[in-house]
Amino acid sequence: MPLEAPVEVMLAASAGNVLVWVVWVVAALALLSSGIAVVLFTNPFYSALSLIGNLASLAVLYLLLSGEFVAGAQVIVYAGAIVIMFVFVLAYLGGRADAPWAGGPTLQAAAAVVAAAAIALEVIVVIALAAGDQLSDTAEVTGAFGSPAEIGDLFLSDHLLAFEATSIVLLVAAVGGVILGSAMPQRSKAGAD
Template sequence: MKIFEFAYFGLASLLVLLGGLATVAARNPIRGAMGLLTSIVGIAGLYLMLSAEFLAAIQILVYAGAVVILFLFVIMLLGPSATSPRDARTAVPRYVGAGVFAASSIGALALVASAAKPGARVVPEAPEALGTIEALGHELFTKGIVPFELSGALLLVAVIGAVAVARGKQVDPTLLPAGAGSPDGRDQVPVRDAATPDPQPGALTGHFTLSTKEPKS
């Protein structure tokens, strides 16, 4: 492997790893979406190394140009500070699941390391149709038609669920009392009864008291 190819592979892998860590560890959902975008760009770069130019283009157009935009759209609907209520009862199952996942990953790596035989292996040459539109379309719409349709249905359900959650989070401001938006009352807006007509332009508004007493001299 040439130095340029090694450097390119290292850069793409670094983008994937850093983007994945930023996606998982970021508290701000917008930063998490940007981390996902970084990881997607790194994966597209790895596709280019495998001579799969079509997959790299689809990775950028579909995932970076559509899925990440969809995530940002959902974040805009819910608000960047929207968080789920904390429930201490779900902490133990989460920790148990994380432990099982870590143990499974370590076991899989151990099996791969034990199955690897010493000595160099000759990798067979890739077929000429690898990464082309014809080969990908044949695999996608023959052997992978069911997963393809299921992924489309999953995205549709995700969009519908995001819209339903966003509609449930919204509050009609006309139903709120005056000054409900701020605790100090600086944003209070006087509420006028709908039955009271609007004052005419130039008319005096307020409360007046009529008195019949004569002023003292």
């Protein structure tokens, strides 16, 4: 084994580290800016579109945390299904503009800023107090961690009940969506009058 091999390995590792940092910073900035865009866009259609950017940058972060299957499921379930559903409903309802700061800065807006900042501070303080000293040591994981095979194994062994309950939840949601979305029967309208 030549002597310079470990140095090369170290150099490659640090280059990989820099690359991961760059990807992380880009994904984090995209995550936060698209999250703020979702909240502040006047046009709900743009809000739904920025949610796609939010979900995509989250998927990148999941990949960095070696959650390959969750990242894929995130893109398919959220960007592929949920956002499309939002866009369909927006198209159906006409997507009226709704300015977040309509009527100037009100007491409600100021209270919302304070409440959101309080939630953030509270969670950061609690996590720092409860787990601050354990956050630096991260477990070593193998390449199989987070792979579809391991997720499937966990779902069909330790978490079988959650897996089966999930199917019932989805069935109930589908039936409820059909009932809510179908036209109201005529007699309920007559009863209301």
